[in-house]
Amino acid sequence: MKKTLSKNNFHSVGNSVIRNDVIEKVTGTAKYIDDYKFGDMLYGATVRATVPHGNIKSFNSALALKIDGVIAVYTYKDVPGKNEVPFILNDYPLLASDKVLFHGQAIALVVAKTPEIAKFAAKKVEVTYQELPAINDVHQSLKKDAVKIFGNDNIFKRYDIIRGDAENVFEKAAVVVEGKYTTNYQVHAYLETQGMVADPQPDGSIVIYGSMQCPFYIHDAIVHILNVPQNKVRIVQTTTGGAFGGKEDVPSIVAAHAALAAYLSKKPVKIIYSREEDFQAMSKRHPSYIEMKYAADKKGKITAAQVRYILDGGAFSTLSPVVLWRGAVHAAGPYNIPNVKIEAICAATNKVPCGAFRGFGQPQTTFANESLIDELAVKLNISPLELRRINMMKVGSRTATGQKITRSCGLEKVIKQVVQKSDWNKIYLSPEKRTGTIRTGIGIAASFYGVGLGAGGKYLDRAGSYVQVQKDGTVIIAIGNTELGQGVFTVISQIAAEMLGCPYNFVRVLKTDTTRVPDSGPTVASRSTLMSGNAVRNAAGIIRLRIDKMVLEMLNVKSGAVKSNGKNYFLSSDPKKKVRYQDVVKKCYGKRINLTSNGWYAGEDVTFSQETGQGNAYYTYSYSATAAIVKVNTETCEVSVEKLVSGHDIGKALNPQLCEGQIEGGVIQSLGYALTENLIIKNGIMLNPSFAGYLIPTSSDIPEIIPVIVEEPYHDGPFGAKGLGEPPMITPATAIANAIYNATGWRTDKLPVTPEVLLDIKKHLWKKI
């Protein structure tokens, strides 16, 4: 067990207890969705569009239906409710009716007795198209004369955030830098592909089991599509093999397909995606195009920022509006800048839809602002660290939306520790002093991260819980957030144990199920520890009051503060007066005291207004910075990352080992985003939908990783905690890009920085000379 970070006065939280789902995972007994079998189960396979844009001319399932073992082929005509997946704008049809907008779009479902027959039959469904001109990139989409595939301008969503008078400041500024940046897709590449089982019940209700982040989103989708009352739908999460945002929006589609087939065939139906299908049909991180400008005075104080931030949304909007919003709110960077103008647009193209992915628009904007900050440092002839120190957010600073940071801001500490632990001062040299074929470089990138949904999903930012102490003192808990591998069930158990005063290993968190707690919003935006943690703290706190009363009675004292060490309760004023936890529970049961409670938490109010683009966007922010040390081979243009030091102010580390796990995993995803992960879509068709073609980091690509945790407590978080899931994915890619610049003087405006990209920069620089 690792030591705790800061002085820890708690018996449960703050300790690196071993996660509570690990035995089943190391022994292979954990059950993921494809490990479940139901009697008489049928299998679904999806018929998908083979053109990027077209009208459906004909549809013929006769040949497929003749195949032995095929039960049915379902189309949009069979949908009893609305043929649309309810996300935000409801533009995504569950099954295409008259036209298709991307290669891979679902058109029909084949249901058969075995998965092999279903997949074979899906290929025998004949669909013909009248092909239409396709929009391949977002610039084309925004042209006035472009083909219209969404509304009358192809724009899914637009935000403007204006603070002060940026344009005026730019005209008079002492120093101005500007850049144009592009980033490519990123694929979640969770190891378990999408999968669902829908099980119809005799009473006309339906139960969905599957791999998911957001059971309540799926609940709403099934109700919408089947046109059934809400109490007839139950969603149960099975052990989920990774998600990273990829199981936020799209599982609603997979679940609704399975539910439709089960509802119509009256049999359980399982749908498991192949890896190729998962690549082709599921949402991705948005490619971006960002134009950015900073103005500063001669001393390095940034006076204005201007951003034009464009996301390629793909064929349907899914969660694009909120991804756009999060990126936009953070686009000026973690700096105190009085004049800001941000224009954010997400537009439609005839490609696979983009949606949620860890970081949610911020890795893109961070690449722009943190690259440009380094350019500004060059122009001002000061070090990139110094420039960040002058401008970084502190208590009292204001964000681009005018939100005053009043508390819990550890950016300065984070940067300080990252600088120290990366040996920055020893390694840093300006690029022109670097020589040799293989050159070392060091770079840094910083960011801030609004925890939870904030104003982007205001009404969803609440959570319920259910806590029940059993007769033997063990505890059962239900929450609405899901365990995706991040360890939330362990952290929830630690919080409950701390509040109740019981041992951590007495607590069991049930698999998330929509019938146990009210809609608790999605498991996204690093919100689970804050939201469900507080909901559990609330419920356990109610029970603890009853327990404390009984403790006083058992100790024969009228009043006094009761404390716990996780085994015994004792009087704060006289620790020798103690009583065993289990004895108190027994006594409570004997006296018919209720040791069960529901809990609830709703986030603090946020004031952001879409009209003005100003106001408090989030309750609180996590702060992070990553330093990267790289070696660049200036002949082959290969980059090897030697070390990543990634620091995060998360309020309080409730389980330091799990926190380090989030940081290590996140920075390596970001390393892939920086260097190797390069999805190619040509004329609407994905060219490399496999792990052999799309390269996620392997064990041989891994540098030394130093996770750093800073604790600036957030008063409303459970024991001071904020959130950590997403931030580790935000800064490392840009830190790597900045380190490449530091090694070579080659500034990339593109991610990923493949050797080909670097070679282009190198050639370009030669031409200039």
Add this chain to the structure above:
Amino acid sequence: MKIKFKLNGELKTAEIVSYMTLLEVLRDTFGLTGTKCGCGNGECGACTVIMNGHPVRSCLILGVEADGSEIFTIESVSANGLSDLQKAFLEEGAVQCGFCTPGFIMAGEALFKRTQNPTDEEIKIALGGHLCRCTGYDAIFKAFKKVKVKKTL
């Protein structure tokens, strides 16, 4: 087609279709669902089992090829309590979502059966080709190292 092979120490026979992969035979015919399918193309390593002493991708091997062989799956590893490697995975925080874990454990069990004292290089080779998207591999590498330290004491 009929196949006869030793599975987790017991002699088994099965009637299978010729195109079934070993992965499908293990999961569907024998209900051993600890072995996972992450890609079906031999690219991720989640389906690794030990066949005649070697770690292999069960999605790339036909069921009929298993005839006459000896196969160990993740289910055999903890038959007498957790193995040293499984314990090290627990302690080092080498597990997050857990989907890739059985593959990594099987690669490790094959390695430690072959050598009690693998070099860092040998560990890296054993981990090579096993994809994990959650942990960033660092904790997994440390877990392997921990077993090595224990075994050489």
